[in-house]
Amino acid sequence: MKKIDNWLKNNTYHHSDFSDIKKMVEEKEKRNLTISLCIPTLNEAKTIGKEVVIFKSELMNRYPLVDERVVIDSGSHDETIKIAANFGADTYLASEILPNLEDRRGKGENLWKAIYQLKGDIIVYVDADIKNIHPRFVYGLVGPLIYRNEVQYVKAFYDRPLASSTGIRPSGGGRVTEILTRPLFSIFFPELSAIIQPLSGEYAVRRDIFEAISFPIGYGVETSHLIDVYMKLGLDAFAQTDLDQRVHRNQETRSLGKMSFGILQTFFNRLEHYGMTTQMPEFHKILRQFQARDNEFELIESEIVEFERPPMISIPEYIKK
Numbered sequence: 001m002k003k004i005d006n007w008l009k010n011n012t013y014h015h016s017d018f019s020d021i022k023k024m025v026e027e028k029e030k031r032n033l034t035i036s037l038c039i040p041t042l043n044e045a046k047t048i049g050k051e052v053v054i055f056k057s058e059l060m061n062r063y064p065l066v067d068e069r070v071v072i073d074s075g076s077h078d079e080t081i082k083i084a085a086n087f088g089a090d091t092y093l094a095s096e097i098l099p100n101l102e103d104r105r106g107k108g109e110n111l112w113k114a115i116y117q118l119k120g121d122i123i124v125y126v127d128a129d130i131k132n133i134h135p136r137f138v139y140g141l142v143g144p145l146i147y148r149n150e151v152q153y154v155k156a157f158y159d160r161p162l163a164s165s166t167g168i169r170p171s172g173g174g175r176v177t178e179i180l181t182r183p184l185f186s187i188f189f190p191e192l193s194a195i196i197q198p199l200s201g202e203y204a205v206r207r208d209i210f211e212a213i214s215f216p217i218g219y220g221v222e223t224s225h226l227i228d229v230y231m232k233l234g235l236d237a238f239a240q241t242d243l244d245q246r247v248h249r250n251q252e253t254r255s256l257g258k259m260s261f262g263i264l265q266t267f268f269n270r271l272e273h274y275g276m277t278t279q280m281p282e283f284h285k286i287l288r289q290f291q292a293r294d295n296e297f298e299l300i301e302s303e304i305v306e307f308e309r310p311p312m313i314s315i316p317e318y319i320k321k
Contacts, residue, residue, distance in 0.1 A: 003235065004194045011151070011239040012196075015140030018241075021063040024139060027146050028065065035142055036120030037069045039089070040110035044128035045078040051126070051133045052087040058135040065139060067120055071128075072097070072110040080128075092117060098317060104307060107201075108221030115211050115312045116321070122146075123210065127201035131247040141204035144239040152209045152237040153229050155195055156202035158246040174199070180260050181223060184267055188276065189227065191235045198226055202243070209233075211312040219259045220266025220306045227270045254289055258304055261287045265306040 018024055028035065037055060041048060048071065059066045071084040071091045085091045095103045097113040111125060122145050126137050137156070144151045177199050185192040192198065199222050213228040215221055229237055265285075271277045287302045312318050 001190065004191060007191075007194055007235050007238075011144075011236070013140070013144060013239065013241045015136040015143075015241055015243050018139050018143030019136075021059070021065055021135070021139055024143060024146055025063050025065050028142075031146065033122060033146065034067045034120040035065060035122045035124065036114075036118035037066045037124045037126065037138060038111070038114040038118060039069075039071045039084075039126055039128050040074070040107050040114070041071055041076060041080050041084070041128045042074040042107075043076045043078045043080060045076070045080045045083055047131060047133070048080050048128050049083045049087050051128060051130065052084050052089045054133055054135060055138065056088055059138055065142070066124075068118060070114065070118055072114055072117065074105055074107070074110060098315065100317075104217045104309075106217035106219075106221075108215050108217040109309070111221060112215035112217070112309045112312065115207065116315070116318050121207055122204055123207060124204040125202065132245060136243055137202055137246075138204075140241040140243050141202060144241070145204055145206060148239070150236065151239045152233060153205045153225070153239075154203060155197065155238065155240045156200045156243050156246075157196035157240055158200070158243040176256050176259050176263070180263060188271065189230060192226055192230055194235065195226065195238065195240055197240075198222065202246075209237075211318070214311055215309045216262070216266050216306045217309060218304065218306050219262030223263050224266050224270060224308075227267075227274075231274055254291070254300075257289055258287060258302055261302075262304050262306050265304070269306070269308075 039051060052069065055066060055069055060069065069089055071089045072094050073081050073091065074094055081091050094110045094113050097117050114123060122142055124138050124141055130137065141154045141156060144154050174197060177197060181198050182193055185198065209229060213225070216224050265283055268280060272280045285303050285305050287304055289300045291298045291300055
């Protein structure tokens with residue numbers, strides 16, 4: 001498709017395109033922009049300290065690119081919050097933000113509440129489990145938003161070697177993207193298939209875009225973002241940046257099954273919302289999987305409900321704030 005070819009040429013970057021951070025700070029200040037960094041966490045004590053330190057030293061102290069750096073935690077049982085706070089991050093429990101609302105658990109909940117808690121015109125989300133963290137995970141994503149007013153949402157993509165007990169395996173990762181999300185996009189939203197890693201956890205977005213859309217609290221949050229922004233603004237609102245490599249821990253296949261189950265719920269809800277299908281049946285919320293134990297197969301049932309938070313702009317406390 002010619003539209004996709006043109007978009008890939010004009011809206012795909014490499015992080016080195018924005019390596020002149022001093023120049024980027026000058027442009028940011030010229031445009032009177034503020035940037036907030038959110039790191040959503042759940043039991044990430046092994047990696048959160050390094051992320052907080054690097055972002056503070058390089059992107060706040062050395063170059064004032066980031067105006068605030070916040071960790072929003074889902075209720076970790078390890079030392080995640082303590083470590084992040086000790087290294088100078090502002091830390092919050094998601095359950096303590098907008099406490100009058102019923103408590104929900106999930107990464108999407110943290111991302112949604114970040115809109116309320118953070119002040120920046122641009123919000124950058126970076127996952128907390130990155131073993132090779134580097135400032136490019138931020139400056140590579142905010143660059144297109146600083147220099148191009150028409151860009152609203154920037155996604156990361158990268159090579160994804162997986163960390164294992166025997167070291168780094170140079171292939172793998174992105175399995176749910178290639179097996180599930182990319183085929184669905186190719187059928188129903190073919191232009192979105194131009195986004196190389198739609199489920200990446202690193203992206204930057206303008207506040208006024210995110211405050212106006214709803215947020216699934218769980219696995220479907222990134223998928224819903226892409227569809228909703230695309231339906232409102234089209235492909236030209238997006239850009240993507242190559243961050244070279246992201247080293248992270250591996251997830252077992254059963255966990256990826258849960259992720260896929262949640263994404264499918266969100267995806268079909270979006271098709272119905274936009275009138276692309278009718279008479280959708282009521283979704284069953286129990287995922288059944290099997291695990292071999294000795295000579296028997298154990299049935300494991302998981303309830304996965306993709307509850308959605310409404311657009312933040314509709315929340316009275318946010319309007320007042």
